Structures are given as structure tokens and as C-alpha cells.
Amino acid sequence: MSVPDRDAAVALLRDAHEAVLVCHVAPDGDALGSMLALGQALRRRGTRVWCSWGEPALVVPEAYAFLPAQDLLVAPDAVPAAPALLVTLDSSSPDRLGLLADRLDTAGCVLVVDHHTAGEPFGDVRLVDPTAAATVVLVADLLDALGAEIDLDVATCLYTGLVTDTGSFRHASTTPSVHALAARLLAAGVRQDLVAQSVWDSNPFGYLSALGAACSAAVLEPDAVGGHGLVWSHLSDAQLSAAGVGLADVEGVIDVLRTAREAEVAVVLKQEPGGALRVSTRSRGAVDVGAVCGALGGGGHRFAAGFTCTGDVETTMALLRDALATAPRA
Numbered sequence: 001m002s003v004p005d006r007d008a009a010v011a012l013l014r015d016a017h018e019a020v021l022v023c024h025v026a027p028d029g030d031a032l033g034s035m036l037a038l039g040q041a042l043r044r045r046g047t048r049v050w051c052s053w054g055e056p057a058l059v060v061p062e063a064y065a066f067l068p069a070q071d072l073l074v075a076p077d078a079v080p081a082a083p084a085l086l087v088t089l090d091s092s093s094p095d096r097l098g099l100l101a102d103r104l105d106t107a108g109c110v111l112v113v114d115h116h117t118a119g120e121p122f123g124d125v126r127l128v129d130p131t132a133a134a135t136v137v138l139v140a141d142l143l144d145a146l147g148a149e150i151d152l153d154v155a156t157c158l159y160t161g162l163v164t165d166t167g168s169f170r171h172a173s174t175t176p177s178v179h180a181l182a183a184r185l186l187a188a189g190v191r192q193d194l195v196a197q198s199v200w201d202s203n204p205f206g207y208l209s210a211l212g213a214a215c216s217a218a219v220l221e222p223d224a225v226g227g228h229g230l231v232w233s234h235l236s237d238a239q240l241s242a243a244g245v246g247l248a249d250v251e252g253v254i255d256v257l258r259t260a261r262e263a264e265v266a267v268v269l270k271q272e273p274g275g276a277l278r279v280s281t282r283s284r285g286a287v288d289v290g291a292v293c294g295a296l297g298g299g300g301h302r303f304a305a306g307f308t309c310t311g312d313v314e315t316t317m318a319l320l321r322d323a324l325a326t327a328p329r330a
């Protein structure tokens with residue numbers, strides 16, 4: 001991240017009469033939190049704001065239902081066709097914008113705010129810092145530069161992005177300044193106990209049977225990943241339907257699978273209703289799964305990454321096994 005880009009980003013936001021804010025499809029806490037925090041701050045400055053992501057129907061995952069300012073959300077077809085300013089958040093490449101990727105061509109100016117390592121450079125002004133623990137860290141800095149107040153509602157959005165992307169302050173990205181920001185947000189009144197309960201400790205009952213199915217079917221391959229070990233499992237659309245849960249409900253399955261200490265890398269393949277496989281990968285730190293998923297058409301971070309593909313489970317795992325065998329060391 002260069003200082004001119006930060007200054008240019010602040011100038012764009014300061015002068016914006018209207019702004020479209022877009023986060024990545026299948027949004028997580030950082031995507032929603034960064035978008036809604038910035039959206040609130042801009043709206044208070046008098047900017048006309050639309051927030052969205054590129055899926056036909058916007059359904060905020062139950063885990064994030066507590067986030068404030070959801071009245072800023074509009075469906076993609078209600079997003080202006082040619083916005084003066086488009087701000088993309090937590091999105092490493094145009095395809096992550098889904099149905100709204102076309103606004104990259106029609107917007108007057110595109111500001112990219114992100115912390116992913118990989119991805120193709122797009123946009124006019126890029127505030128991209130891979131050392132930031134979350135996109136909300138960059139948004140907090142922008143809000144300070146704008147002199148925007150970080151009140152309870154904004155703080156709740158920022159905190160949610162921070163706690164989710166650091167895995168509850170456990171990942172290596174959790175620096176002293178992450179804790180300093182968290183302290184500031186708690187001082188603004190954030191109820192971290194309620195955030196944690198909603199984000200981590202609240203699942204539909206059907207999640208338990210989906211988790212059980214994924215754990216029962218889990219495979220350990222000690223020789224994979226150059227002898228570092230791989231654990232993987234998959235959930236079919238039929239299994240998800242039988243359990244009465246959707247893709248957004250089973251995000252936590254990978255966090256259970258990756259605890260298998262014999263495996264360096266954990267993989268969960270989840271089948272979308274249309275049949276495509278959404279693949280989640282996690283590394284304990286020896287290999288760069290972001291590079292692996294990037295090469296397979298996806299992206300992410302060094303230790304948490306994913307991709308979507310149309311092959312069947314066996315074909316996809318064969319591809320992934322090959323890629324992991326020669327994966328870059330992190």
C-alpha cells in the first residue's frame with residue numbers, strides 16, 4: 001500500500017456525492033463489516049450510498065443478522081448502472097463481484113479496498129495491504145482520516161470483520177495493533193459476547209448432522225502435501241438438503257476438520273444447489289494454499305483460501321492433490 005493511494009482513497013471518499021459499495025459474493029464477516037461500516041460513515045457525511053453484492057437475492061447469513069445499517073443494502077439490480085464512485089471491499093478479483101462485476105466498466109472511478117495477497121490488479125485507486133489482518137482495518141484507518149466518528153454501530157461492523165478474519169484473534173495476523181483496534185472498538189461499547197455468540201456459537205440444529213456426515217466421511221492422507229498430510233471431506237447438495245441447511249450454515253465444518261493434527265492441510269468440498277463445488281482450504285502454516293487456489297481459479301490468503309469448480313469430487317481432489325504436492329512453502 002503506497003501513501004499516495006491512501007491519500008487518493010481519502011480524497012475520493014471525502015468528495016463523493018454518491019458511492020456504490022460492493023463486497024464479495026457469499027459475504028463473510030469482513031466483507032459485510034467493512035462495507036456496512038464505510039457505508040454508515042459515508043451516509044452520515046451526506047453521501048448517497050448503496051451497498052450490495054453480486055448475487056440475485058441478498059440474504060444476509062443468519063450469523064451476521066445482528067449487523068446494523070442493513071437498510072443500506074440493495075439488490076444488485078437496484079444498484080445504479082453507472083455510479084460516479086464504486087468502492088469494492090474485501091474482493092481480490094473482478095469475478096468476486098459476481099453480477100456486479102460489470103460496474104467496473106461503467107463506474108466513473110473504482111476504489112479497491114482489500115487485504116488479499118493474490119488476485120489481478122483492477123480499479124483506479126488501490127488501497128490494498130496484504131499485511132492487514134482484515135479489510136476492516138483499512139476501513140478504520142480511512143474513517144480516522146475522514147474524521148468520521150466510530151460510534152457503536154460502526155464499531156460493531158468493524159469488530160465483526162476483525163474477529164472473523166483473525167479467527168477470534170488466533171491467526172498469525174493478530175498483531176498488537178489488531179488488539180489495539182479491538183480495544184478501541186470495545187471501548188465504543190461493542191458487545192463482543194453477543195457477536196461471538198452469533199458468529200461462532202449459534203447454528204441451526206441441522207448443522208450438527210451435516211457436521212457429523214462430514215466428519216464421518218473425512219479422509220486422512222498422511223503422504224499428501226509432500227508428506228505433510230491432508231485431511232478432507234465433502235458435503236453433497238443432497239446431504240445439505242437432508243440436514244435442512246444451506247452452504248452458509250456449514251462454514252464452520254472446515255474449522256473442525258482442520259484440527260486433525262496429522263494433517264497440514266484441510267479441505268472441505270461443498271456442493272452448491274446447481275452442482276458446482278465450493279472448495280475451502282486451510283493450511284497450518286507450512287504451505288501457501290492461497291497460491292494453490294489461485295492457480296485453480298480461486299484465491300484467498302496464504303493459510304485460508306478457496307475456489308469454485310464444476311468437476312466432480314474425485315476429479316477435483318485429484319487436481320488439488322497434485323497442486324498441493326508441489327505447493328509453494330509459506
Ligand code: 5GP
Pocket residue numbers: 024092093096279280281297298299300301304305306307308
Ligand atoms: P472460505 O473457505 O472461508 O470460503 O474462504 C477462505 C478465503 O478464501 C476467504 O478469504 C475467501 O474470500 C477466499 N475465497 C474462497 N473462495 C474463493 C474463490 O472462489 N475465489 C477467490 N478469489 N477467493 C476465494
Ligand code: MN
Pocket residue numbers: 030031090115134135165
Ligand atoms: Mn477479509
